[in-house]
Amino acid sequence: MKSPGFLKRQLWLAIAAVLIIVMASIAATVGLMYRAFDSSIAPQVLEKAKTAGRSLSGLIGQAAAYDIPIDELVGVDDLFAASRKKHPEIAQIELLRAGQSTVAVGTAVDAAAHLTARLPIAGYEGARAEIAVSINPGYVRKLFQEMALDLVVVAVVTLFVSLELVYFLAGALVADLGTLRAQGAAMARGAFFPMPQPNWLGLEWSTALDKRAIEISQRYQAALASLRSRWQDRHHIGATSLRTSFAALRETRKRFSFADARQGSRIDGNRNAALALGAMRAPFFLLLLADDLSRSFLPMFASGLPAGPLPLSTNMVASLPIVAFMLVVALSQPLLGAWSERIGRRRSFIGAAALACAAHLLSSQSGSLLELLVWRCAGGGAWAIAFVAAQGYVLDHTDTKTRTAGLAAFVGIIMVSLICGPSIGGILADGVGHRATLALGGALTGVALFLAWRRLPLDQPPAIVTTQSSSPASASKLSIAFANPRFLMLLLLAAVPAKVILIAYCYYLIPLYIVDAGSTSAMAGRMIMLYSVMMVLLVPMMANWVAALRARYANEPEALFVAVGLAVSGVAGLAMALPFGLLSPFIVVLLLGIGQSLSISPQAAMVAEVCKEEIRVLGTSAVYGVYRMVERLGNAAGPLIGAALLELAGFRTAFVAIGVGVVVCAAVFSIVFVFKPTPRHVPRVAQ
């Protein structure tokens, strides 16, 4: 019998093989498409330009019916200019007489024949009048670039989604294989009693084994019973032969066992970190993905809706759906923990999926801002419930050894969704529209609902549990936590500014700015994806770095990391002052990613350090509950602050002002925490 490590190795090999095949096929598709695109795009664009030229020539031809000489036509240049404005692919439109240009609008970048189409004007054949339309090779190149970027996004998303699929399929498979292995191994050790059985793979085989094991065990019991009855009648029969039989039986029992002597060791098969989320993984991922789909275009969608009687500016309107969502998430989560535990993970998750499904579908149909806000609040509630249910599921199904891995998988899936959702959502929004993309989110949550209903294990009646994880951040706890000025400063100078700048930039200002600068929702999605990819890559790296520094210098580098991270985040905003066009938001996202990845984990670690006393009194989860809630209120405040600044002073100033504000916070923070170490801190180092 092979060891469990063997199975795990096989799984990773299989995953690696699948990923290599998927990536190779994507690369091949991209390459082939690119080549096909290359050879067919220019003629297609020219064909489109020809259509525009034909309608111009038809229009001018009408004048011939009234015997107007071609030289006396009025407003030809205006007509050409209007047409060129409507068709960005056209570089130049000319009216030719006998090959000579009489009217020309725009300038041809490249006079190559394959980029120009000439169309005779019916009715003016006598004057040998023609319309010449030239297309802009730069426009064709731009189309190329857009397409290539989209393909990169699709490739990355496909990679992550196929990884999710592998987990989804292999999760059940590997669990079944593990159970079979345990059963086989138990039998090999001579254990003949009923064992946990797989759900699908090898179920028949396992049942047959189980039947045999029970038969053997029954035969053993029967043999034992008959031997006992004979022992009672031993004076009738010779005792010697019985003694031999008993000796043989004892020998058998040494080698085999016929009853489950292990106690409480039924939890098995949760050792694989990637599979810790188990049946929760796929539905939770779909639910998150559905929500992330709209990240890159929600502000634009909202600003297009009638605000009704509310006296709000367009920018404010654009920010409100995000604010509503974040506010509901921030305020509902402290209350949801206990509730989710009481009614059960399965039931609360199914409820959340149903609510999210309705919220997405109704959002896609909303005809006014108020409607959208209501549905986004419902969506926020659903998101918060699902989040707590999934987190609780991990906590319920892991022990102290596997919990860290389980929570890492939980955070990982949130990041994966944040990589895939906004980018694919942006492409979809440009292709099929905002409403259809929102409706697609509804469909995804529908699938999540189905999977949760079919696959999530039934809720156990609530045991003694009531751990601290479920204690809500009650007012008294809040006040105790806020009585610590250093905690308050950590919250107000670091936690809240970090979230304000993140949400204001990534979810609000950048999507609006990019569309304002004439680009697309797909571009906005790519920016958010870039941020998420950086998080996935950098956060573990930074955490390791902090740990290494801590080990080497035996001091606590967290405060420095938070201060530097915040400062980098703030400096990111200043990049918008540079006149780089679309490159500026790219630099913003890049710096923001570095800054946030520097500060995120050290900042959370600092809470434990700053609030040692409070944690002793209230417990870790209560203090972290307060921390998370205040942090999430920063999420909600971000778009509001962004909208107010945008309204007052425009994009550039809004970016710079928030950035400067965060740099100031970082400076004050470092004065308080980096240069004046805490009095509690000093003796600790001295120890």
Add this chain to the structure above:
Amino acid sequence: MMRRKFLQQIAGSVAALSAAVAEQARAQDGKRFRIYAVTWRGKTQVESGFEDFLGKRGLTVDFIWRDAEQKVARLAEYVREIKTLKPDLVYTWGTPPTLGIAGPFDAPDSSQYINDIPLIFAVVAAPVAARIVPALTDRRREITGVTHVAAMEAQLEAMRTYRPFARLGVLYNAAELNSKATAESLRRLAVTQKFELVEQTFTRDEKGAATATGIEEKVAALKQAGAEWLYLGPDSYLFTQIERVAAAALALRLPTFSATEAALGLRAPVLTGLVANYYTIGQFAGHKAEQILVKGIRAHDVPIETLSRYSFIVRMDVAKQLDILPPVSLFNYAIMR
């Protein structure tokens, strides 16, 4: 397959049922309606549209046609006749007949007018300015109808599309309420849209009525003052003099723009206009009549409306005589005559 057949059967039976209901309705409404119709200068395309619409809807209507031949005095006779004949509906063409039959809403002696029989007007440019109703949304009177002039902003925009201008000339009859209202709205737009308005009014006799004296001089004065267009509003008196006015403008190479279709269909050399199609106006008035007669809706619950579409008409023969050709883009949406 079965499902499709089933659906077809349902569709078939629904169609049959609705046909039966319609038939029944027709039989019920088999009664004849009487409409008393007053025109100002004889029957126009508006009346054809009105009659055709009601005919197509299956209404049996006996029309009592009266033409005032532009004589206000006749309208009082018609009021008396309407009071004795008691028709189901009164139809009036234009502002003077409508005012003559229905009177202003604030008339001191309302007994001289028709108040108890629903009235539908057509080709009234400004029912509020003419005091037929206090406001378009006022539901006091049993009057509804179809106005026929495009929004002034749209007319100015059409003029600019043809040929941009900085100075606009207008010639109108200051004795007509709606013409004064038109001039007033032009003055307002001249301020907001930053152009100069040059005005001339028809000479009036001692009774205050407009006369044709010195029309050519007035047009010349407008041209002299730098007008680049001559605007021809929905003015009843102007319409009687349209040929002289347009000919004078043509002689001076001053392009003319009309607010009404009638001015573009005559021998008068008017260049262009953004106008409502008379036949369509008649059909729309017919629709309102059907609502009152068949559906039993009170006239004050039927909105006073205008058409949603106007025609941009250009007379190419005039354009060539003026040597002011329309820009090529106009061939896209203007009707060239």
